[in-house]
Amino acid sequence: MCPEKADLFSTVSLSGSTITRRIEEMGDNLHQHLQNSSKKLSYFSLALDESNDVRDSAQLLICIRGMNDNFEVTEELAALQSIKGTTTGEDIYKRVCQTMNGLELDWAKLASVTIDDAPSMVGSKKGVLARINQEMDRHNHSHPIAIHCLIHQQALCSKSLKWDSVMKIVVSCVNFISAHALNHRQFQEFLSELNASYEDVLYYTEVRWLSRGGVLKRFYDLLQQITAFMLSKNKEVPELNDAEWKWHLAFLTDATEILNSFNVQLQGKGKLICDMQSHVKAFEVKLGLLIKQVKEENFCHLPTTQNLLAEKPSVAFPNKTCVDSLEKLQKEFQFRFKELRLHEQDIQLFRNPFSINIEIVDPIYQMELAELQNCDSLKDAFRSSSVTNFYASLPSETYPNLTNHALKLATIFGSTYVCEQTFSRMKHLKSPTKSRLTDAHLHHLLQLAVTNMEPDIDYLISQKQAHSSH
Known part of the structure; x- marks a missing residue:
């Protein structure tokens, strides 16, 4: 009807209630798809994180990653559970159970x-993990592997490298420049006149810990200009001309950059636990190497410190202070990542079954490993494909235990990165201008925003009944 008006009809906006209804239907359709996919999973893992939205409502995100027998991965938002009252371990556990039941997931x-x-997560008696383990005991199932978010652990380790003597001065100077509009404009003009490498300083916020690296690097590169500007404003900061303080600033800049690079390695969706563990082990080796080199005042991996050394400062490098900081950081890493070492053998078996010593693994894998490690064609296949693709091609009838082990390990979330990323989307969706979104609508919108699945539009259309004219 009226084909010549087709373009005009396409510009007509749908009503708010129609859009709402369609979002609800697509959200329900995606939930049905996820429920159907979940029934085919051989194993699955959960990532849990809780945060408050713009209206201070507690929102619990539950993400699921599972594998079917063909090593096809399902990684989705399982649920957004709104918690109205307290957020104790018991409260969160109840929401986990609701999600498990809603998707018809098997605890086994x-x-x-x-x-x-x-x-609320790690409490030994009433924490979520403790309650889940109690549930598993009731059904005679083995306890799930507990992983404390590796990115969060890394961030906590980084906080041991406080260096308040440096950060307080840096933050104070940056705030003096940026917090006052006149100072800020004059400083930018000052940098422009000097043809400086940068046009401005960077803000630092403790919540976004990665920002510290950029702030310190920019501050060090503009140190001369910042010192001159502070003097022009009669703002006395004696540390800026203190030679030892400059050593501390340069060293902290380099150390923070190294920590930031490590943090970025751990980020990303779909990362396997074996790859994340490799990054952790590599960083610990790097840390040991840095401690040895700093003791010898070899700064080949610390470019900012190396540049300062080339300027031949009047004060010697504060060796003991810097080595002590690195050793403290090393001890913190050894403490924070000790639980990862408890599963090191299982992860190594998953990562490379050809390199592990048969004698140290569980006896159920030994005969299969003896067969596997002496098969040249499988060795070649392992070298030329990804870990999951290799296990997918492995004959399950010949290697049932190794395949089963791989299915378990491939589902593990090494961090709650997927939850943090989803929370970022949630804050865009439920912003101050959309704060009256209901919990159900927020869940549907969030599910549509982050899903890897496609709603079955043809099916949804087929369910609609056309209204005849009267």
Whole structure:
């Protein structure tokens, strides 16, 4: 009807209620897809994280990653659970149970649970992990592997490198320049006149810990200009001309850059626990190497410190202070990542079954490993494909235990990165201008925003009944 008006009809906006209804239907359709996919999973893992939205409502995100027998991965938002009252371990556990029941998940297939260090999560008696383990005991299932978010652990380790003597001065100077509009304009003009490498300083916020690296690097590069500007404003900061303080600033800049690079390696969706563990082990080796080199005042991996050394400062490098800081950081890493070492053998078996010593593994894998490690064609296949693709091609009838082990380990979330990323989307969706979104609508919108699945539009259309004219 009226084909010549087709373009005009396409510009007509749908009503708010129609859009709402369609979002609800697509959200329900995606939930049905996820429920159907979940029934086919051999194993699955959960990542849990809780945060407040713009109206201070507690929102619990539950993400699921599972594998079917063909090593096809399902990684989705399982639920957004709104908690109206307290957020104790018992409250969160009840929401986990609701999600498990809603998706018809089998507790026996739960391989791992990844959380942060909140007391409600890790409490020894009433924490979520403790309640889940009690549930598994009731059904005679083995406990799931507990993983404390590796990115969060890394951030806590980084906080041991406080260096308040440096950060207080840096933050104070940056705030003096940026917090007052006149100072800020004059400083930018000052940099422009000097043809400086940068046009401005950067803000630092403790919540976004990665910002410290950029702030320190920019501050060090503009140190001469900042010192001159502060003097022009009669703002006395004696540390800016203190030679030892400059050493501390240069060293902290380099150390923070190294920590930031490590943090970025741990980020990303779909990362396997074996790859994340490799990054952790590599960083610990790097840390040991840095300690040895700093003791010898070899700064080949610390470019800012190396540049300062080339300027031949009047004060010697504060060797003991810097080495002590690195050793403290090393001890913190050894403490924070000790639980990862408990599973090191299982992760190594998953990462490379050809390199592990048969004699140290569980006896159920030994005969299969003896067969596998002496098969040249499988060795070649392992070298030329990804870990999951290799296990997918492995004959399960010949290697049932190794395949089963791989299915479990491949589902593990090494961090709650997927939850943090989803929370970022949630804050865009439920912003101050959309704060009256209901919990159900927020869940539907969030699910549509982050899903890897496609709603079945053809099916949804087929369910609609056309209204005849009267």
